[in-house]
Amino acid sequence: MNIFTNTILTSTFTLILSAGYCFSKGNDVGGKVADFQNKALDYVTVSLIRSKDSTLVKTEITDDKGGFTFKDIPQGTYRVVLTQVGLKKYYSQPITVIAGKEDIDLGTMVMEPDNKKLDEVMITAQKPLVERKGDKLIVNVSVSSVSAGSSALEVLQKAPGVSLDKDDNISLRGKQGVLVLIDGKPTYLSSADLTSMLRNMQSNEIESLEIITNPSARYEAEGKSGIINIRLKKSKNFGTNGTVTAGAGYSGYRKTNGGISINNRSEHLNFFGNYNYSNNRGEQSTDIDRINDNMGLRSRFAQTGSGVRHWSNHNFKAGADLFINKNHTVGVIVNGYFNRWNENYGNSTMISSLSGVVDSAVKATNTGNSSYRNVSYNLNYKGILDSNGRELSIDADYSNNHSDDRMQYDNLYLYNTNKNEVQELLKNYSPSYIDIYAFKVDYTHPLSKSLKMEAGYKSSWVEADNDFRFNRFEGNGWNNDPRRSNHFLYTENINAAYVNLRKETRKWNLQAGVRAEQTNSKGDLVTTGEVSRRHYLDFFPSAAVNFAANENNSVGLTYSRRITRPEYEALNPFEYFLDRYTFNKGNPFLKPEYTNTFDLSYTFQKKYTVSAGYTRTTDGITQVLLPDPEKSALYQTNANLSEQLTYSLNLSVPFAFAKWWNSNTNINLFKNQFKSPDLNGQVLDNEQTAVQIYNSQNFVAGKALSFELSGNYQSKVVYGTFSLRPRYTVDFGMSKSFSNKRVNLKLTVNDLFKTRYSKISSAYPGLDYKLFQRGDSRTARLTLSYKFGNNEVKAGRSHRTALEEEAGRLKK
Known part of the structure; x- marks a missing residue:
């Protein structure tokens, strides 16, 4: 137990420290973003695009001081695009990067409020109950009124392609052997105790279900009929x-x-x-x-x-x-x-x-x-x-x-x-x-x-x-x-x-x-x-x-x-x-x-x-x-x-x-x-x-x-x-x-x-x-x-x- 713990802690912090010292070399392009009151804006999406064809090169997010930096940018002409909900999209003037020259500081860029009402935008943003994204079928439980007050097990039973047998074992498309994750993490429970936990978990805790029938090599090889990932509700700013x-x-x-x-x-x-x-x-x-x-x-x-x-x-x-x-x-x-x-x-x-x-x-x-x-x-x-x-x-x-x-x-x-x-x-x-x-x-x-x-x-x-x-x-x-x-x-x-x-x-x-x-x-x-x-x-x-x-x-x-x-x-x-x-x-x-x-x-x-x-x-x-x-x-x-x-x-x-x-x-x-x-x-x-x-x-x-x-x-x-x-x-x-x-x-x-x-x-x-x-x-x-x-x-x-x-x- 001590050997295991020491090995894990040593490996973890060695990798953390090593990761902190990873830096890239090359010409950098950076700057700051503020609102019309000159207040720094964090979590703004900053995109670097090629000036001639608007091809996306890299994307960054501003830090708590409104700053951002694109590292190791090759020679060429670019523009910077700023986007954030509630603010107008911002386009910079063309920026020319010349090999061997100094890094480029764009100074402070100011974003103006958008004329559109935020609440008007939000009215049209209702999620569908069921949607498909890539290899996942997503059931948005949070928008379902019929799931209110139900248990997570009852929510699963209502999901497309999912069924339960007499002992509440979960099947997906007619096959048992489903790996159930919660927020992408295992539950550490057996079949009977997972069933018991899902029976006691309330639907108000659940944001969505992600159903993956053929996971990639990155996922565990366990589970013959696929993965059901239960995403719990999250919140959004400071x-x-x-x-x-x-x-x-x-x-x-x-x-x-x-x-x-x-x-x-x-x-x-x-x-x-x-x-x-x-x-x-x-x-x-x-x-x-x-x-x-x-x-x-x-x-x-x-x-x-x-x-x-x-x-x-x-x-x-x-x-x-x-x-x-x-x-x-x-x-x-x-x-x-x-x-x-x-x-x-x-x-x-x-x-x-x-x-x-x-x-x-x-x-x-x-x-x-x-x-x-x-x-x-x-x-x-x-x-x-x-x-x-x-x-x-x-x-x-x-x-x-x-x-x-x-x-x-x-x-x-x-x-x-x-x-x-x-x-x-x-x-x-x-x-x-x-x-x-x-x-x-x-x-x-x-x-x-x-x-x-x-x-x-x-x-x-x-x-x-x-x-x-x-x-x-x-x-x-x-x-x-x-x-x-x-x-x-x-x-x-x-x-x-x-x-x-x-x-x-x-x-x-x-x-x-x-x-x-x-x-x-x-x-x-x-x-x-x-x-x-x-x-x-x-x-x-x-x-x-x-x-x-x-x-x-x-x-x-x-x-x-x-x-x-x-x-x-x-x-x-x-x-x-x-x-x-x-x-x-x-x-x-x-x-x-x-x-x-x-x-x-x-x-x-x-x-x-x-x-x-x-x-x-x-x-x-x-x-x-x-x-x-x-x-x-x-x-x-x-x-x-x-x-x-x-x-x-x-x-x-x-x-x-x-x-x-x-x-x-x-x-x-x-x-x-x-x-x-x-x-x-x-x-x-x-x-x-x-x-x-x-x-x-x-x-x-x-x-x-x-x-x-x-x-x-x-x-x-x-x-x-x-x-x-x-x-x-x-x-x-x-x-x-x-x-x-x-x-x-x-x-x-x-x-x-x-x-x-x-x-x-x-x-x-x-x-x-x-x-x-x-x-x-x-x-x-x-x-x-x-x-x-x-x-x-x-x-x-x-x-x-x-x-x-x-x-x-x-x-x-």
């Missing part, structure tokens, strides 16, 4: 501002939330932070009807269960940026997430012959409580090394995660044959500790005006300790059951390096790169003495070509190879019971899966997009539901399937019917194929063509009132051993602003017709079951927010930390 939010909802059970965010920026320092709290109750019911085949003896198991869960959540973020000068910044960020829940769940299983004669029954009463704590720390540096565009960024991260799950099972067995009753009391305690350390460096180097090289290095270290203690009540006390208890230790080290080239011309945009990742892991089943070691080196190429034939037509082709490593908890072999005949267990022998993805797209008028994709995954990590004939049980686990193929066609159509009426439609048609020659003794060969349709309608009724209606539909889909029936949902929202838009009131109703439920049947040969699962999805919410302070405070920087890949593999 001063202090913030937002206070409070909300309440009802779905048959009460739900409350509240939060505050604040940002303060001065000349050299920026402090920012937020805190959010939610307290909710909700109900979920699950019914399973299945046929059990034990050596030819067939019987029916009819399970009915329901429970009420109460959960509360605290999350916070605090940080600071120190602006050493306009080119060099050092920052620190602390994120925290604390979740606690308790649940009472009752489950009844009736066991009968196929003719309906009940032979026996199990009545289970399960009580549980859980707590989860995640705190992560980030130290970062960003430097602009010269005016040519060389950049260096450094991140050092540490994340500490602790979960504590306690469950007690009270099972009552009833036998009709002898009228006998047997009670069984069980409980388990499963503490888990995961520490993650990471360090990364990213460097950008322009090779010419149109060609840029990106390169970087990253190392991460993971230490996980999971101790599962299973106890049985016997006689007068609790005794440990060594057959079901286990202690699992896992360590992992990943070292990665990448290089990426980008070339941009007037019509062509080209990108190609490769990422190498070397992995060393060790899984130790302490109780049984089994040890699994793995060492492997992989290469992940990526490429993208985009051709803009003219202003309205462009075509793109992308390719990438990616990896999905098992979640840390999925490797844990412990068993979690719903009752004696239904349980979940991990698989310590899971292998990573590898995915190759191709995507061809066409964009018309920079907003209408159609794309076709093909994905092939080997050793696909898939959640499966399988029979255990010896126990007459049904269990859920993760397994490697030999191959998964996905073909997709996606269409995105935004349309304005009128100035006050806009719509957006996204249609995703896809076909999934799953193949495995031996899955628990059976050959699996499933395929299904499905369609997902998302539509939103937005209406503006005056300057401060708006309405939104949105809907999602998904046809029948097969995923691994699951077959999901069609489902749809409709959401409604309205928004009203007061007091010059400082106060906002939003009313939303999610799942208006209460149709958001799951109907699942078996797609596994020889297994016959039907599962129905419903939560309290229809919820009405009222959310009030108030903005205070200077609404133009500039935000802190957004950047990616070193833990993006590890983030998505923690317990969620």
Whole structure:
């Protein structure tokens, strides 16, 4: 630990100091910018253009004293252009640079106010709900009234091409394995805990969603179906501002939330932070009807269960940026997430012959409580090394995660044959500790005006300790059951390096790169003495070509190879019971899966997009539901399937019917194929063509009132051993602003017709079951927010930390 810390700190500050002494040589062109009152203007965009053809040469931003400098300018004739919102554009007289002569000082240039009213300009600057920029599909959550009061998980569910399964696992265009980032940074959470965090994160914190289906080599290779980056709200100029939010909802059970965010920026320092709290109750019911085949003896198991869960959540973020000068910044960020829940769940299983004669029954009463704590720390540096565009960024991260799950099972067995009753009391305690350390460096180097090289290095270290203690009540006390208890230790080290080239011309945009990742892991089943070691080196190429034939037509082709490593908890072999005949267990022998993805797209008028994709995954990590004939049980686990193929066609159509009426439609048609020659003794060969349709309608009724209606539909889909029936949902929202838009009131109703439920049947040969699962999805919410302070405070920087890949593999 000391060696790691010293190495990181030494490397970080050595690179920071080295970056500070990077200077370029050559003739400089500089000056100052002021307003008509001779007050220095900072953050003015200063462009240097060639006088003969107005070709852009370089761009700078004025510092806090209004100064700017263009370094290493070759001989020629140029002009300087100044631009800033609210001020008239300024053009200088021609400037002649002669080799070998002194640097040029342009003196002070004065910018005059623009005659246009700023508020008139702002009225036309409304963002669309959905837009496409480059390789990203952006959903502007902040302009959506139907998302008010919703959780981040519900916001994701409404995004084009995104869907959730019965366990709220996220899929993108019909494929699971999505890497979720927040402000470009990892969450350090597993699937279950990420889901829990998103369920408790409020939509008022979110500015937009960025959906990237084929990331470049600069991004982590983790995540077979792409990246969803959740951008949180930021502020804009010097001063202090913030937002206070409070909300309440009802779905048959009460739900409350509240939060505050604040940002303060001065000349050299920026402090920012937020805190959010939610307290909710909700109900979920699950019914399973299945046929059990034990050596030819067939019987029916009819399970009915329901429970009420109460959960509360605290999350916070605090940080600071120190602006050493306009080119060099050092920052620190602390994120925290604390979740606690308790649940009472009752489950009844009736066991009968196929003719309906009940032979026996199990009545289970399960009580549980859980707590989860995640705190992560980030130290970062960003430097602009010269005016040519060389950049260096450094991140050092540490994340500490602790979960504590306690469950007690009270099972009552009833036998009709002898009228006998047997009670069984069980409980388990499963503490888990995961520490993650990471360090990364990213460097950008322009090779010419149109060609840029990106390169970087990253190392991460993971230490996980999971101790599962299973106890049985016997006689007068609790005794440990060594057959079901286990202690699992896992360590992992990943070292990665990448290089990426980008070339941009007037019509062509080209990108190609490769990422190498070397992995060393060790899984130790302490109780049984089994040890699994793995060492492997992989290469992940990526490429993208985009051709803009003219202003309205462009075509793109992308390719990438990616990896999905098992979640840390999925490797844990412990068993979690719903009752004696239904349980979940991990698989310590899971292998990573590898995915190759191709995507061809066409964009018309920079907003209408159609794309076709093909994905092939080997050793696909898939959640499966399988029979255990010896126990007459049904269990859920993760397994490697030999191959998964996905073909997709996606269409995105935004349309304005009128100035006050806009719509957006996204249609995703896809076909999934799953193949495995031996899955628990059976050959699996499933395929299904499905369609997902998302539509939103937005209406503006005056300057401060708006309405939104949105809907999602998904046809029948097969995923691994699951077959999901069609489902749809409709959401409604309205928004009203007061007091010059400082106060906002939003009313939303999610799942208006209460149709958001799951109907699942078996797609596994020889297994016959039907599962129905419903939560309290229809919820009405009222959310009030108030903005205070200077609404133009500039935000802190957004950047990616070193833990993006590890983030998505923690317990969620």
